[in-house]
Amino acid sequence: MPERNGHVLLGVNALILGYLPAAWKSPRLTADAFHSGDYWRQIGAIAERGTLDALFLADSPSLGNPGQDANPAKLDPTVTWAHVARHTSHIGLIATASTTFNDPFELAERILTLDVVSGGRAGWNLVTSRDPQAAANFGLDGVPTREERYARGAEFADAVVGLWDSARTGEELSLDGEHLRVSGRLCAPASPQGRPVLFQAGGSPQGRALAGRLADGVFTAELTTETAVPHYQLVKDAAQQYGRTRDEVKILPGLLLSLGSTEEEARRRSDELHEASPAAYSARWLSQAIGFDVSTLDLDEKFPSEVLDAPLDPATFTGSIGFRESILQKIRATGPTVREYLRETRYSGSGHGGFVGTPEQLADRIEEWYRLGAWDGVNLQPDVLLEGLEVIADEVVPILRRRGLYRHEYETSTLRGHFQAAGPSA
Template sequence: MSTRTDQLTLNVNLQAFGQRPSAWQFGDDAADALITPGHWIASAQAAERGLLDAVFFADQPVLHNPNPRPGSQLEPIALAAFITAVTEHIGVIASASSTYNDPVELAERLLGTDVVSGGRLGWNIVTTYNSRVSGNFGGGETPARAARYRRAGEFVEAVRAVWGAAAGDGRFRFDGEDVRVNGRTALGPSAQGAPVLFQAGGSEQGRELAARHAEGVFSVELTLPRAIENYAALKRRASALGRSRGLPRITPGLSLVIGSTVEEARRRFDEFESRVPDGYALGSLSNVLAHDAATLELDAPIPAEILDKPWDPDEHPTSAGYRLTFLDWIQERRLLSVREILRDFGGYGSRIIVGTPEQIADDMELWFHSGAADGFNLMIDRFPEGLVTFADEVVPLLQGKGIHKREYGHSTLRHTLGVAAFRAD
């Protein structure tokens, strides 16, 4: 075990009614629950009850079929401003795309929200590979991965220039190949200087962006050896760029279904899965395989030629980092049938634990002390009750292990995360 003296960074991804696709079918939520305050207040306050560092909001600014899995209709930065108004300590991390936003407008919108929140905002930098989003912004085809990340790097530099100007004389200028800005801002710095920068993306370009700019990373890791390797590589890359020791904080996604016994947790998992529309898991598996999983024999293993075939990330825009770790994960299960794989695949993009509070706490401790993670981005089966269970039953165990705080000691997200004050250079 390591001799770490820091503590876990714990965020929770507030995925509408929950991480399980059928979560909306449980409970007595009103049809308009996702656009009314009560649902979000209950979930955010449950997270604060567990002394979590932040709640996180993803974003897909495009219409989709809500039947298999409803998503939030609310814009993340607007939701962040609301959440910080009804909580006292917890941070809020909002996703916003560098592909389709204007850097000056977004910089001021983020900083303005951070100011009124008292310094509790984070920005999750995404490049948006969903081809359907482009039309909503008057675009044609989605830019290729390399072009998106080239723009993202310059976009972040431009945003940081605006934030630096807010702490100085108000004047900003950045001249890049794709992004050029020149002007003045009337805003001043927030209580933490500027929002904390997060990044979610495991491609080579995504890791370079994270190493250069991110203070926190949402990663996808399914196996401990690959997680340890990727953790060390990203820390080395950031250090080589002159970043402060320990940055960025790396938090893999972790899906949880909690029961007082293993049997109870499995029954809960099975109940959620029994209401998922036919083909949902096959569709998710198809995305990561870059192959129509519906054509596979359910009672046979995934053929080696499918797992080993060349893969073009621009042709198949699924997260490159997720595909790499999935292939490691599947190697450990090569002899399992597709039907069995689909059951284990229940994290839908993240590692999943279906078990007791003790099993979950022990697993989190193992990854933390093994040098695989600085914490986790939690995916809870159903909100708010699953998050209340985590706060009441898992958090005390983590505190007993000395790896989770017993109180909020600071008022800003940067202080809570142990991240240095913002600097424009």
Template structure:
């Protein structure tokens, strides 16, 4: 008799330098230089690994996209930093962001495949397009490419990367000293891709890893982003402010994936979640307010204006948001955070000041302020109700906020039987419960059959 393994919660930690709250670097225990200190990132990763998290995650940007007169930024290149984290850990996954707008498929395929080998099969690639003007100008463009064009390029980019990762069959490597045979070249395939944006011969110049190839992650909330996610992503980082919104998003995404022939369990949906923890709810609220009060209101208002795509002069701290807000850049900006932030403001009738406080000075992601029990209850509700397969955790302050979560919340989730007590595998795919992808000849035969059909 076979038994079905109970569904398990997935937890990542998004290492946003000193923490999610913009003032995190100002607290007494923080090191202002943490954003460029590998020891800081390793310390956070080891806390997460001890708590049996699935992965650490690093965001990225190709320009200075925040107000650096007040706040640290994501300065270190993710794959280089993740290689260091991988060498200092044994089980936890290492997920990094790389843009399809300002890279080439071969470089990204090689970079993440290398990270997958160095980590023993623990890497993941977060696929993003890039919408800010600063990044465009850093790569010789005077304007941000159109939204639809960015996602069309991203789809072809991902196709090429996957083909390169699958260009080696699993048993292509021989390494037999007696016979002198090193690689079975009949099991290494050129991809011969010719498309609108890319022309790539292949194959990749290194074999497959322990998990086949890196896990594909995506974070877009627009219609184009959801289409890209449903076609390719194995995990999705979303931004939802309410249970009903998150549940509807998860159902839609999994239904879209099924329509692409992937099955409705092909994707793990992981909303962003910021936690601010106290021994009592009053303690947690006090902690939040103390952190928010360390942020200049001018910084917060400017950041909010950027998310909403309006001039800062249009926002008044003690007034509600303007009624006529539309997608930034005529729809060419960041859909996900715009919608999540606006939903929070409209549903609660917040003024700009109230909204900033509710978001803990951040933008877009949901914030829970409370005791470990309250946070565990909320996570369990979202997980069991189908609104999330897990969460991309963004503690208020790092590493302290993550340690509070590991000490207070994780044991409760384990006691309730929804989160692992020990790792059951070594690869990121095993942590996420994802299948190992097919490779080599089977992959190319399937492509040829599809083309003929």
């Protein structure tokens, strides 16, 4: 495999209790864990013990469906991370927040405030929202079309970045767009890291263009290196087209984890957690992800062409295009029956990639994809957050260090500094 300078970037997507619905059954969790300040303090302390680069936490403007969402209730990430910032000194703290149901001035101020009080460790993961229930919560009759959401999202990103810069330069932002009008400047102090780190989530053409133009990182979904390597190059190419260097935007796909001391133990753990989850969880999630009711299919037949080859109508499909493409590409390549695929998602991931195995095997996966140029790093998503995060910090990170792929201690104190210290891309 080719040599690469620097080290891999490691993030953890803190999915409240874990990515599987049965995570709440962990004997280490209390009934009020997710809204306990001490729980989040533990998460920050463990991540920093492993010298991880960043923690991600998503906002949710509506109550989720427990049949499709392992964590249907969520707290505001910027407030949660402000609490964690008080008890940590180096870990980056990234809040996922929507451009569809937020105001750019208010969000820019909130993220910059977190950045200032954390000493330059804040980031924003930009998403658009597609949930009709969220729209109703904001007094709207429905969700804007995909094109409208992305157009507003692009203007929103320009507004937020311009407002962050206004805090440094003292110059007012004047933006008069088709979807947004913003005039003024933030009153907060300038960012200790220049500006908060900006992530873009997703793999659509509009998302790639936005990432190439403005983002410092992309939180994407990839299932195979055959699709990940070309997507990696597309985003890097887009950055160059906008006059930036290829290294200015980092690619960190998500990876769902179940870890054990042996592969057999890890698979047993994954099976037990899946079987303790709602019986229809996998089928419901897959139906939402690909835009087809999987419950109508024969479990012991292969996916029909009406599913695999159906043209996508962006105007009516409400899911993630990136997730849908990665799932259908994997199904086409392997040709499983519906039952086989639903079982395989326990081990290979759904929209995000999946991994079931030992810490050593996970280090192999991280190293292989990094050296192939499929990612600059990875956003790890444990099945049970608290337990999985400890294994990452205490077992996976030391293996990566021994291989020369990860630092032994923090070399920088800001999130942007962590990204820059990771070294140039191949």
